[in-house]
Amino acid sequence: MNIGFIGLGLMGRPMALNLRKAGFALSVWARREASLTPVVAAGAVARGSIAEVAAASDVVFSCVPDAPQVAEVAQAVADGARPGLVYVDMSTIAPAAAREIAAGLQARGVVMLDAPVSGGEVGAIAGTLTIMVGGEPAAFDTVRPAFEAMGKSITRVGESGAGQVAKACNQILTGVGVAAVAEALNFARKSAVDPARVREALLGGFANSRILDNHGQRMIERNFKPGFKAWMHQKDMGIVMDEAHRLGLALPAAAVTAQLFNALVGSGMGEDDSVAMLKLFESMSGGAA
């Protein structure tokens, strides 16, 4: 299977490298030369445009910031696509936008899957991403071997847009979860109890979670380096809340959490990891001392 990859950023680059490692022939394009260097060194072929990438590929992946960029890549892929090409977008965008782009491509003979991921840069490097897929079963089966080179848990959730719905659910859980862990650890500290000991104790009980384990540890170490940047989580919570408005759906806990992310970004912590939520809570209640 010949594969194309567009969007060689923090997530996209290690994903593309894992595809090469699994032995797939890989075509890439990027605006900046520097983005191409590491994947070309690993044996990928740099093409002159996205359309040229598409012309050389059976499956094209993209991993870009937001819906307008996905729409742009999708058009360029369709311009160069051979009949039967599958376009797989792994970015996080609104479900409605994913459905609309997929419908537009269908009219041009290109099948699209939405396949957003969870697991962050660490999961992308290790090839252990969780991949949530929306779209036709046949296309999913075609692409599965490539998914397996990038991720561990791969699920076709439903029709077009369903992958993005699952990702929105993921962001509700991780967003509210990070806030809950930060509140609990700040509560312990303010009560003059060692947060590290509290975390350790809770990991054995019903409140145990990946977020308490992983994010909790980083809060205790005061390691706010990303990981997953707070501004990206803010963007994703914006998608969630727009969907809720459109559907007429109350998401009270997510709504407050979205405001906490607004505060993180507004107070200049957007480039920190989401675990910086701890600093926000500290400063709301008189500081860390």
Next chain:
Amino acid sequence: MKIGFIGLGDMGQSMARHLMQAGHDLAVWARREASAEALRGEGATWCASPAELAARSEVVITMVTASADVEALVLRDDGLLAGFAAGAVHVDMSTIAPGTARQLAARYAERGVGWLDAPVSGGPAGAREATLAIMVGGDAAILARVRPVLEVLGKRIVHIGAAGAGQVAKACNQMIMVAAIEAAAEAMSLAAANGVDVAKVRAALLGGSAGSRVLEVMGERMVSRNFDKGVDARLHHKDFAILMAEAHALGAPLPVAAVVWQQLNALMARGGARQDTAALLTVLEAMRTA
């Protein structure tokens, strides 16, 4: 003054009528010609398009629903922008996104046409009684020219700042008001859960520090369970999308407004779009008996 008016809904009808009664030469255009029938009978001139309306008017007032509606009125092929002569003024009194107001102001400025965003508070009753609060964004000199027109419609006219600033003030207004409606509903719900007479609680509180216009008007609708009159909750729901998008774009936390927004979402899902926002009480009742 030669005035054009678009948006002959519940509030617009009253406002247009006041302008005629004050002696202004009024022209109208409407998507549905029938909605202009009453005013034409009272002497308003009918125009075939927004452009035609703009071409004959010194000032055009619009009072429509959403950002996209105002944008379309201005920018469509036979829209206001195509008809206005330099020196004319568009006063938009709808509630729309501040960003849309700023963009339209800039488009008009290229052609020497003035713009004011002048959203109002006071509802259909305020429009009927000409007691609206009007919050204005735009050039002070333009407001000075238009002020006598606005004084026909409202009592309190405040220049907030540059284009878009009127809409920012309106967003603040909506946030305070709907949060207050939710607070009144929660108070009524707490009283009811205790088996206490909610009418008496309302009456008592009106005399104290928690007394407010919202508790008076919306509180009465909650006590009498009459949600049919007033302002459609769907309009407040729309306004919350605007102000929460601003909060997102600016990185400004609005924790209380965010939760109130969710209660509005639930009210939409329950079929309350055309009920008064006092029906937020019914969302709490559904949560209590779930």
